[in-house]
Amino acid sequence: MHFLSATFAALALAALTHATTADSPALSLTGTDPLRFFNLPTLISAEKSAANPHDIEAIRATLSLYPLAIDGKNFGSLSLIFAEDAVANYSAPLNVLSPLSTIQSVLEASLKPVTTQHSFGTQLIDVLSRDEAFSVTYYTATHFGRGEFEGRTATAFGQYQDVWRRGEGGWRIGHRNLVYMGPIVGDLTIFTFAG
Numbered sequence: 653m654h655f656l657s658a659t660f661a662a663l664a665l666a667a668l669t670h671a672t673t674a675d676s677p678a679l680s681l682t683g684t685d686p687l688r689f690f691n692l693p694t695l696i697s698a699e700k701s702a703a704n705p706h707d708i709e710a711i712r713a714t715l716s717l718y719p720l721a722i723d724g725k726n727f728g729s730l731s732l733i734f735a736e737d738a739v740a741n742y743s744a745p746l747n748v749l750s751p752l753s754t755i756q757s758v759l760e761a762s763l764k765p766v767t768t769q770h771s772f773g774t775q776l777i778d779v780l781s782r783d784e785a786f787s788v789t790y791y792t793a794t795h796f797g798r799g800e801f802e803g804r805t806a807t808a809f810g811q812y813q814d815v816w817r818r819g820e821g822g823w824r825i826g827h828r829n830l831v832y833m834g835p836i837v838g839d840l841t842i843f844t845f846a847g
C-alpha cells in the first residue's frame with residue numbers, strides 16, 4: 653500500500669497542477685476510486701514532454717499485450733502487463749481484484765462462456781517520473797456467444813485508467829480502474845453458457 657499512496661499523491665499533485673476547477677475535490681484519490689471523466693482532459697499536461705519517448709512506447713507496447721492476452725485466453729501472460737501486487741477495480745460485478753493471481757483467475761472464469769475481441773481507441777500516456785506513469789485508454793470489448801449462443805454478442809464500452817511503475821522486468825500496471833462509459837449493449841445471456 654506504500655506504493656499506492658505515493659503514486660496517488662504524485663497523481664493528485666499532477667492533477668491539481670493542471671486542473672484547478674470546481675471539480676477538483678474529485679481528485680482527492682483513494683486507491684480504487686476512478687478519476688472523473690471531466691478531469692481527464694486537463695489532467696495530463698500538453699506542454700510537459702520531457703519524458704523519454706522510449707518509455708511511452710514501452711508502455712504502449714505493454715498495454716497492447718492486454719487484448720492479446722485476454723482474447724487469446726492466455727491469462728498467464730497477464731504477468732507481462734500487471735505487477736504481482738496489482739490492484740484492479742474492474743467495477744461491478746467483478747469489483748476490486750488483487751493480487752495478479754486473482755486478476756488472472758477471475759478474468760479467466762468470468763470470460764469462460766465467451767470468446768472476445770478487445771479493441772483500443774483514444775489513448776493518453778503521461779510519464780510522471782522516472783519510475784511512474786499514468787495512462788488512459790478507451791476500449792470496446794465485444795463478447796461472442798458460444799454453443800447455443802453462437803451469433804449473439806454483448807459489447808462493453810469503457811476506459812482503463814492505469815497507474816504504471818517501472819520494475820526489474822520493465823513497466824507494469826500497479827493499479828487499474830476499469831470504468832464503463834455506457835451500458836453493455838447486446839445479449840447478456842451469452843454469459844450463462846455452461847458448455
Ligand SMILES: *[C@@H]1O[C@H](CO)[C@@H](O)[C@H](O)[C@H]1NC(C)=O
Nearest residue numbers: 684685686741743830831832
Ligand atoms: C470501483 O469503480 C467504480 C466505478 O467504475 C466505483 O463506482 C467504485 O466505487 C469503485 N470501487 C471502489 C471500492 O473504490
